Amino acid sequence: xxxxxxxxxxxxxxxxxxxxxxxxxxxxxxxxxxxxxxxxxxxxxxxxxxxxxxxxxxxxxxxxxxxxxxxxxxxxxxxxxxxxxxxxxxxxxxxxxxxxxxxxxxxxxxxxxxxxxxxxxxxxxxxxxxxxxxxxxxxxxxxxxxxxxxxxxxxxxxxxxxxxxxxxxxxxxxxxxxxxxxxxxxxxxxxxxxxxxxxxxxxxxxxx
Numbered sequence: 001x002x003x004x005x006x007x008x009x010x011x012x013x014x015x016x017x018x019x020x021x022x023x024x025x026x027x028x029x030x031x032x033x034x035x036x037x038x039x040x041x042x043x044x045x046x047x048x049x050x051x052x053x054x055x056x057x058x059x060x061x062x063x064x065x066x067x068x069x070x071x072x073x074x075x076x077x078x079x080x081x082x083x084x085x086x087x088x089x090x091x092x093x094x095x096x097x098x099x100x101x102x103x104x105x106x107x108x109x110x111x112x113x114x115x116x117x118x119x120x121x122x123x124x125x126x127x128x129x130x131x132x133x134x135x136x137x138x139x140x141x142x143x144x145x146x147x148x149x150x151x152x153x154x155x156x157x158x159x160x161x162x163x164x165x166x167x168x169x170x171x172x173x174x175x176x177x178x179x180x181x182x183x184x185x186x187x188x189x190x191x192x193x194x195x196x197x198x199x200x201x202x203x204x205x206x207x208x
Contacts, residue, residue: 003206005046006047007078008079009127010072010077010081012071012082013083015189016032016055016083021055032198033051034195059084060087061088061110062109065109072113073117076121080124082128085106088149090188106152107156114126114160127163127205130153132168132194133171133183133187134146137175146168171183
């Protein structure tokens with residue numbers, strides 16, 4: 001079993017994780033984090049997991065760095081699930097004159113956050129989610145730019161003995177099936193189908 005009774009899991013990321021959590025009475029939002037919460041409550045009530053959503057819309061990995069202590073370390077979590085990288089690519093497309101987070105900086109900052117967590121929260125483990133997709137076309141410019149970020153997450157998962165959630169792979173596989181069903185509302189933000197695919201990919205990765 002991956003989780004122990006009473007484990008605390010912090011989910012952190014961008015709008016895909018956020019999904020309206022600030023206006024939700026349970027502070028979980030309406031996305032994949034809510035799906036996972038409801039799964040564990042109904043299917044694994046004996047675990048009594050504490051699930052905390054700390055997603056914030058628009059965030060890149062450098063934004064996580066600014067709030068890592070308050071939103072992750074201060075919770076003293078048993079597990080941290082990280083989903084970040086879409087905006088690191090998206091800003092290069094929609095705001096090319098802004099300060100950018102290219103792959104080398106993305107990797108450096110991401111690694112430093114994991115190292116800091118190990119140092120300050122002994123025993124904490126990581127669940128690293130590949131960034132999903134930029135446009136529902138596997139060959140889109142955004143998805144091509146996303147590849148090195150996905151590879152970095154894969155590499156960090158090995159380096160930190162983390163559970164890797166292959167969400168990018170799952171999205172590309174789904175898109176290549178040509179179902180005609182949309183995973184996103186705008187190429188980035190999830191429909192309920194996108195949230196479900198993220199949640200089921202996460203559950204499979206952690207062994208549920």
